[in-house]
Amino acid sequence: xxxxxxxxxxxxxxxALCFLCxxxxxxxxxxxxxxxxxxQNRQLQTRRFDTDEKxxxxxxxxxxxxxxxxxxESETKLGTIVCSKRCDATNAGQIAVAILxxxxxxxxxxxxxxxLVRASLVTNPIQEDETDKAKCRTAVRVTFQRIVFTDQRxxxxxxxxxxxxxxxxxxEKLSKSLFLEAHEI
Amino acid sequence: xxxxxxxxxxxxxxxxxxxSCAPSAQQxxxxxxxxVKLRAIQTRAFDTPDKTKTLxxxxxxxxxxxxxxxKADxxxxxxxxxxxxGYALRMTVTVRPYGETKVHVRASAHFGLxxxxxxxxxxQFFDALSKxxxxxxxxxx
Numbered sequence: 001x002x003x004x005x006x007x008x009x010x011x012x013x014x015x016a017l018c019f020l021c022x023x024x025x026x027x028x029x030x031x032x033x034x035x036x037x038x039x040q041n042r043q044l045q046t047r048r049f050d051t052d053e054k055x056x057x058x059x060x061x062x063x064x065x066x067x068x069x070x071x072x073e074s075e076t077k078l079g080t081i082v083c084s085k086r087c088d089a090t091n092a093g094q095i096a097v098a099i100l101x102x103x104x105x106x107x108x109x110x111x112x113x114x115x116l117v118r119a120s121l122v123t124n125p126i127q128e129d130e131t132d133k134a135k136c137r138t139a140v141r142v143t144f145q146r147i148v149f150t151d152q153r154x155x156x157x158x159x160x161x162x163x164x165x166x167x168x169x170x171x172e173k174l175s176k177s178l179f180l181e182a183h184e185i
Numbered sequence: 186x187x188x189x190x191x192x193x194x195x196x197x198x199x200x201x202x203x204x205s206c207a208p209s210a211q212q213x214x215x216x217x218x219x220x221v222k223l224r225a226i227q228t229r230a231f232d233t234p235d236k237t238k239t240l241x242x243x244x245x246x247x248x249x250x251x252x253x254x255x256k257a258d259x260x261x262x263x264x265x266x267x268x269x270x271g272y273a274l275r276m277t278v279t280v281r282p283y284g285e286t287k288v289h290v291r292a293s294a295h296f297g298l299x300x301x302x303x304x305x306x307x308x309q310f311f312d313a314l315s316k317x318x319x320x321x322x323x324x325x326x
Contacts, residue, residue, distance in 0.1 A: 027296040031274055032309040034316075038249045045248070077259035078240055120254035120266075122244055141245075145253045145269045158269040160251050 037162075044164055045141050047171045051178060052136040053079055053125045059177040060121050060140060066173065069119065079123035089115035089148050110150035117161075119144045142170060216300060226304045228291040229311045229322035230283060236262055239280045239288050239318070246314045252276065272296070276310075289325065290314065 049056055057079060061071060064083045073082035089112040098109040121142045129135035144166065148157040216223065233239060236259075243264050244254060252266035255275075262280040267273060275295040283289045292310055294301040301307070311322040 025272075025297055027274065027294070027301050027303065027306055028272065029305075031268065031270075031272075031296075032250055032294070032306045032313070034249060034313045038251075041251070042249060073254075073256050075257040075259055077237065078244060078257045078264075080244065080254055080257040082254055082256065118253050118267075120248075122248060122254065124241065124245070141248055143248055143251075143253050145267070147269065158271055158273055160253075160269060 041162055042141070044162065044167050045143055046139055047174070048126065048137055048139050049175070049178060050134060050137055052128070052133050053123050053138045055133065055181065056123050056138045056140055056178070057081065059181050060123070060142075060174060062181070063170070063173050063177045064119070064121070066177070067170075069117075079125075081121045082118075083121070084116060084118045086114055086116050089113060108152075110152040110154060110156065112148050112156055113151045115146050115148045117144060117146045140174070142167070217302060223302060224291070225325060226302070226307055227293055228289055228325045229314075230287050230289055230325050231315075231318060231320050231322060232286060233288055233318070233320060234282065234286050236280055236282055236288055239290065240264060242317050243278045243280065243290065243314065246310070246317045247276065247278070249317070250310070250313060290322075 051059075054076070057074075057076060061074070061081055064071065064081065067085075068087075069083035069085045071081060071083045074080065091112060094111055098111045101107070101109045119142055121140060124139045124141070125136070126139055127135065127137040144161040146157070146159060146161060147155050150156045231239065240257070240259060240262060244257065247254065247264065247266045250268065251270060252268045252274075255265040255267055257264045263277065264280075265275070265277045267275050273296075276292060278290060278292045281289045281291075290311075292307060294306060294310075315322045
């Protein structure tokens, strides 16, 4: 019996050591590899507009402001805007499950409290015409990602947002913004 | 009795192992690869004199790979981005003109608490970048 107990505790120590030694995880193999979804995501996140790059950037900045984002960085020479916002992430369904689990087991379950949404918007001129804005064509690609924080001081999710609805809505707002800017409203 | 005597032994091992994981002031400038070797892994030359176009292509490639740009500076030739996919991968790419006809592109990635020193992820990044540039990435001496 005693020997068994000793071998068990030695086993536990060895497992703990393995975990501690591997506390710096390695980069996943697919992290920097183009995947099959890359092209699909590019199409989802990109739209073309019949306008010049400067106008498109200004209209984009206005839309991001409309949506409550703070502009963190911008570089017009590279057509880039970086923005972020913190918002609520509570989910009624998740809270209900957490209460149920807590009532049954007595262990509090972490629930999502808030999220940090980050986005970068990049414009790329496809066709340039210095004399006539209407002949210009510019592509714009926006990417959203988020970190969801729980009420127990941890992050529950780190992800890129690939919901087609979100991108559709964003681009609808952007074309509206372009229209408003063109008519100086 | 014997089981109890194992506890201080276990604690001793933990005390030896834990400091090697925790960051300290010495870790700030620490790197396991040699400076020259790391540069060779992280740098490629491209046959184009156009720095701005290269920077724009770097941004497009980062977006294709699922990154969100953190910072971009045309004058300095720097782009940084973060990829979130259950993990956080940070990457800084610099573009510098080299002679009259070339640019040097250097990428450095940070995963968790460590600099990525494995050549493979960099090779994958430069493969994606060369496809987008329609140019071949040349190794740098």
